[in-house]
Amino acid sequence: MSRKASDHVEYTLRSLSNLMGEKRRRQAEGSAGSSAAAAAAAAGERSLIAAESCSSLNSAASGGDLERAARRQFQQDETPGFVYVVSVFSALGGFLFGYDTGVVSGVLLLLKRELNLDSLWQELIVSSTVGAAALSALAGGVLNGLCGRRPCILLASGLFIAGAGVLAAARDKETLLGGRVVVGLGIGIASMTVPVYIAEVAPPHLRGRLVTINTLFITGGQFFASVVDGIFSYLAKDGWRYMLGLSAVPAVIQFFGFLFLPESPRWLIQKGQTQRARRILSQMRGNQAIDEEYDSIKNNIEEEEKEVGAAGPVICRMLTYPPTRRALIVGCGLQMFQQLSGINTIMYYSATILQMSGVEDDRLAIWLAALTAFINFIFTLVGVWLVERMGRRKLTLGSLAGTVVAILILALGFLLSAQASPRITLTPSDPSHQNSTCTKYSYCHGCMLDPDCGLCYKFNKSSVVESSCVPVDKDSTTKAAWGRCSNETAFKKEGLFWAYNFCPTPYSWTALLGLILYLVFFAPGMGPMPWTVNSEIYPLWARSTGNACSSGVNWVFNVLVSLTFLHMAEYLTYYGAFFLYAGLAALGLVFIYGCLPETKGKKLEEIESLFENRLCTCGMSDSDEGRYIEYIRVKGSNYHLSDNDASDVE
Numbered sequence: 001m002s003r004k005a006s007d008h009v010e011y012t013l014r015s016l017s018n019l020m021g022e023k024r025r026r027q028a029e030g031s032a033g034s035s036a037a038a039a040a041a042a043a044g045e046r047s048l049i050a051a052e053s054c055s056s057l058n059s060a061a062s063g064g065d066l067e068r069a070a071r072r073q074f075q076q077d078e079t080p081g082f083v084y085v086v087s088v089f090s091a092l093g094g095f096l097f098g099y100d101t102g103v104v105s106g107v108l109l110l111l112k113r114e115l116n117l118d119s120l121w122q123e124l125i126v127s128s129t130v131g132a133a134a135l136s137a138l139a140g141g142v143l144n145g146l147c148g149r150r151p152c153i154l155l156a157s158g159l160f161i162a163g164a165g166v167l168a169a170a171r172d173k174e175t176l177l178g179g180r181v182v183v184g185l186g187i188g189i190a191s192m193t194v195p196v197y198i199a200e201v202a203p204p205h206l207r208g209r210l211v212t213i214n215t216l217f218i219t220g221g222q223f224f225a226s227v228v229d230g231i232f233s234y235l236a237k238d239g240w241r242y243m244l245g246l247s248a249v250p251a252v253i254q255f256f257g258f259l260f261l262p263e264s265p266r267w268l269i270q271k272g273q274t275q276r277a278r279r280i281l282s283q284m285r286g287n288q289a290i291d292e293e294y295d296s297i298k299n300n301i302e303e304e305e306k307e308v309g310a311a312g313p314v315i316c317r318m319l320t321y322p323p324t325r326r327a328l329i330v331g332c333g334l335q336m337f338q339q340l341s342g343i344n345t346i347m348y349y350s351a352t353i354l355q356m357s358g359v360e361d362d363r364l365a366i367w368l369a370a371l372t373a374f375i376n377f378i379f380t381l382v383g384v385w386l387v388e389r390m391g392r393r394k395l396t397l398g399s400l401a402g403t404v405v406a407i408l409i410l411a412l413g414f415l416l417s418a419q420a421s422p423r424i425t426l427t428p429s430d431p432s433h434q435n436s437t438c439t440k441y442s443y444c445h446g447c448m449l450d451p452d453c454g455l456c457y458k459f460n461k462s463s464v465v466e467s468s469c470v471p472v473d474k475d476s477t478t479k480a481a482w483g484r485c486s487n488e489t490a491f492k493k494e495g496l497f498w499a500y501n502f503c504p505t506p507y508s509w510t511a512l513l514g515l516i517l518y519l520v521f522f523a524p525g526m527g528p529m530p531w532t533v534n535s536e537i538y539p540l541w542a543r544s545t546g547n548a549c550s551s552g553v554n555w556v557f558n559v560l561v562s563l564t565f566l567h568m569a570e571y572l573t574y575y576g577a578f579f580l581y582a583g584l585a586a587l588g589l590v591f592i593y594g595c596l597p598e599t600k601g602k603k604l605e606e607i608e609s610l611f612e613n614r615l616c617t618c619g620m621s622d623s624d625e626g627r628y629i630e631y632i633r634v635k636g637s638n639y640h641l642s643d644n645d646a647s648d649v650e
C-alpha cells in the first residue's frame with residue numbers, strides 16, 4: 001500500500017475483553033440496573049463476534065495483501081524508534097544490576113589477598129549488596145508512587161555512580177563494604193522501577209519483548225562482568241579497582257540520558273498532569289491516535305478509585321481487594337520460585353562444575369565461567385524472541401519443566417560422581433603436628449565437601465592413584481598448605497594433580513551436561529518472565545507497590561539461597577542440594593500451571609480482569625473471556641487483525 005493511500009486509512013482498535021468486562025460489571029450491578037442494559041451489551045457482543053467471523057472470511061477470501069500491508073503500516077505507525085531508545089536507556093539499569101552482582105567473584109579473588117579478607121568479610125561484601133537491594137526494592141515502591149519512575153531511575157543511576165567511585169577509591173574493607181551497600185541500594189531501585197517504566201511506555205504488542213530486554217541486559221551485564229574479571233585478573237595489583245570502577249560508565253550514560261527522557265505517561269495521568277501525559281504518549285505512539293489509549297488509562301484510574309477507594313496504605317488495599325491480592329500472590333510466587341530453582345548457585349558454582357569435568361587450570365575456569373554467563377545471555381535473547389510468539393504462560397511453563405529435568409541431570413551427575421568417588425590411599429602426617437580434619441577422610445567425596453581440604457593425587461591410565469586429602473593453602477585454593485601438592489610448579493612437573501571442591505571421576509561430564517541444559521532452559525523463560533509478568537499484572541494504583549514487594553521477595557530468596565547453599569552442600573551433599581532444588585522447581589511448576597494467566601497482547605488496563613475470578617484456574621482465563629481481539633477498519637471494512645496472537649503483527 002502506498003504511503004499516500006495509507007493516509008486515508010482509518011484504523012480502529014476494539015477490545016472484546018473490554019466489552020466482556022463491561023458486561024460482567026453490568027451483570028454484577030444486575031439487580032440494581034435494568035436487564036435491558038445487559039441485553040444490549042450481550043447484543044453488542046454478539047454483533048461483534050458476528051463481525052469477527054464475517055471479516056475473517058472476508059479477509060481470507062479477498063483482502064490478504066491489503067490486510068498484511070495494513071498490519072505493517074499499522075505497526076509502523078504504532079511504534080516509533082523513541083520507544084526503543086527509552087527502553088534501552090532504562091535497561092542500562094538492568095545491565096548495572098547484572099554487572100555489579102556478577103563482578104564481585106573476580107574482585108574477591110584479588111581482594112582477599114590484598115586486604116587480607118577472612119571468609120566472614122568476603123561473605124559480608126557479597127551479601128551486603130544483595131541485602132541492600134532487598135531493602136531498597138521494597139522502599140522503591142513508595143518512592144515510585146510519590147516521585148514517579150523517572151526520578152527513581154535517576155536516583156538509581158546516581159547511586160551506581162557514587163558506589164562505583166567509592167569502591168574504586170577504597171583503601172580499607174570498611175569503605176568497600178559501604179560502597180557495596182550504596183551499589184546494592186541502586187540495584188534494588190533499578191530492579192523494581194525499570195520493568196515498570198518500560199511496561200508503561202511500551203505498546204501492548206511489544207511490551208513483553210521490551211521488558212524482557214531488561215533481563216537480557218541483566219544477563220549481558222553478568223557476562224560482561226565475567227569478561228572484565230577475566231581480563232583484570234592478570235593485573236594482581238589494583239585490578240579490582242578497575243573491575244568495580246568500570247560500572248560508572250553505563251551509569252553516567254544512563255543518568256545523562258534520563259535527564260532528557262520523559263516520565264511514564266501513565267504515572268502522569270494518575271497524578272493529574274494530563275497535558276504532559278498526552279504529549280509524551282503521542283511521542284511514544286508516533287502517528288497513531290492516542291485518544292483511545294488515553295481514555296482507557298484515565299477511565300481505568302477513575303474506576304479503580306471508585307472500586308478500591310484511595311484511603312489507607314496501598315499494600316493494605318492490595319491485600320483486601322481480591323484481584324490485586326491474587327496478582328500479588330502470583331507475582332511474588334514467580335519471583336520466589338525463580339530464586340528457589342537455584343539460578344544463582346548454578347552461576348556461582350559453574351567454575352567448580354567445569355573443573356569437575358576436567359578443567360584443571362584456575363584461569364581457564366574463570367574464562368569458562370564467562371562462557372556460562374554467555375550461554376545465560378544468549379538464551380535470554382531467545383526469550384526476547386519467543387515471548388511475543390509463545391506468550392508468557394507457555395514460555396514460563398516450558399522453561400521451568402526443562403529446568404527441572406536439567407537440575408535432575410545435574411544432581412544425578414553429582415550422585416554418580418559421589419558413588420564413583422576415589423578412595424584415599426595415603427595419609428601423610430601434618431608437619432606442624434596439628435590434627436587436621438582432612439587426613440581423616442577415606443573417600444574423596446568427604447574431602448571435597450570440607451572447605452578446608454583438597455585432594456592431591458596421580459593418574460594411572462584413567463584411575464586415581466596415590467591420593468591424599470590435605471589442607472588447602474589459606475591464600476590460594478590452587479595448592480595444598482603442605483606436602484606433595486604445596487608447590488604448584490613442582491607438583492605439576494611430578495605428574496601430580498590437585499583437586500579442590502571436586503573429585504575426578506568418569507561421570508563429571510553428566511554434571512556439565514546438566515549445567516548447560518539448565519541455562520538453555522532457564523534463561524529464556526524462568527529468568528526473564530517473573531520480571532516481565534510482574535511489570536504488567538498490577539493495576540496502576542498498585543503497580544509500584546506490587547513490583548516493590550515481588551522484587552523484594554526475589555532479593556530475599558536470592559540471599560537465602562546463596563547463603564544456605566554451602567551449608568546445604570555440607571549436610572545434604574551436592575546431589576542432595578540439587579535434588580532439593582529440583583523438588584522446589586517442580587513445586588513452582590505446579591504453582592505456575594495452576595495460577596499464571598496469559599497476559600500477552602493485552603492492554604495493561606485489561607489485565608486486572610484476569611484476576612477477577614478465583615486464583616487457580618489452570619490458565620483457563622486465557623481461553624474465552626480473556627480473548628483479546630483487535631480490529632482495524634480499512635476504508636470501512638473490518639479486518640480481523642489479531643486474536644491472542646501478536647506475533648504475526650510485527
Ligand SMILES: O[C@H]1[C@H](O)[C@@H](O)[C@H](O)[C@@H](O)[C@H]1O
Binds near residue numbers: 222343347528558
Ligand atoms: O532474572 C535474573 C537473571 O536470571 C539472572 O541471571 C539472575 O542472576 C537473577 O537473579 C535473576 O533475577
